[in-house]
Amino acid sequence: MRTSKTLVAYFSLTGSTRLIGKAVAKELGADIEEIVPVRHYPLRGSWLYLYGGMQAVLGATPRLERTILNAHDYDIIIVGTPVWAGRMTPPVRSFLNSLALEGKKVAYFSTFQGSEGQSLKEMVDAGEGISLGEKGFKMTRKSTYDSVTAARQWAKELNR
Numbered sequence: 001m002r003t004s005k006t007l008v009a010y011f012s013l014t015g016s017t018r019l020i021g022k023a024v025a026k027e028l029g030a031d032i033e034e035i036v037p038v039r040h041y042p043l044r045g046s047w048l049y050l051y052g053g054m055q056a057v058l059g060a061t062p063r064l065e066r067t068i069l070n071a072h073d074y075d076i077i078i079v080g081t082p083v084w085a086g087r088m089t090p091p092v093r094s095f096l097n098s099l100a101l102e103g104k105k106v107a108y109f110s111t112f113q114g115s116e117g118q119s120l121k122e123m124v125d126a127g128e129g130i131s132l133g134e135k136g137f138k139m140t141r142k143s144t145y146d147s148v149t150a151a152r153q154w155a156k157e158l159n160r
């Protein structure tokens, strides 16, 4: 029997979503790809919150630097986003819009400081695939270690 091929694709501005993505990919022996927008966001400051938050709420779909051309080769695609203004980030929206996920197994995760907001529901609605599950990870200084442990556990459950 063929083993299923899994891809973890994520956008991350400051590294938290990357950390969770890497833990999930390692647990599953999955490939991992970063979703990179052509126009980069500032790394900090009020303009980031204003512009990034507004773009997330408006449902913007920025151009991505490279599309993951062979996404269709994967049986399972796990997509991760930071939460911006209670939503998924614009690059992840672009990514989900660019893929035909119908009939594919998908799982979603988001990382946040306070709450996941609508991020996971939005991804499930945008993704069209057969959802294996979704999970949010709180990434404050206090909770990051536990979240990475929870991410490994979540990956194990997805693999069953």
Ligand SMILES: Cc1cc2nc3c(=O)[nH]c(=O)nc-3n(C[C@H](O)[C@H](O)[C@H](O)COP(=O)(O)O)c2cc1C
Residues within 6 Å of the ligand: 011, 012, 013, 014, 015, 016, 017, 018, 048, 049, 050, 052, 053, 081, 082, 083, 084, 085, 086, 087, 111, 112, 113, 114, 115, 116, 117, 139
């Ligand atoms: C523009 C912007 C908006 C954000 N909005 C929220 C929010 O609504 N709720 C929340 O809990 N965290 C919010 N955050 C915090 C991030 O979701 C959190 O730090 C996330 O883990 C960052 O992921 P990254 O390091 O992969 O970029 C926001 C951060 C930014 C930059």
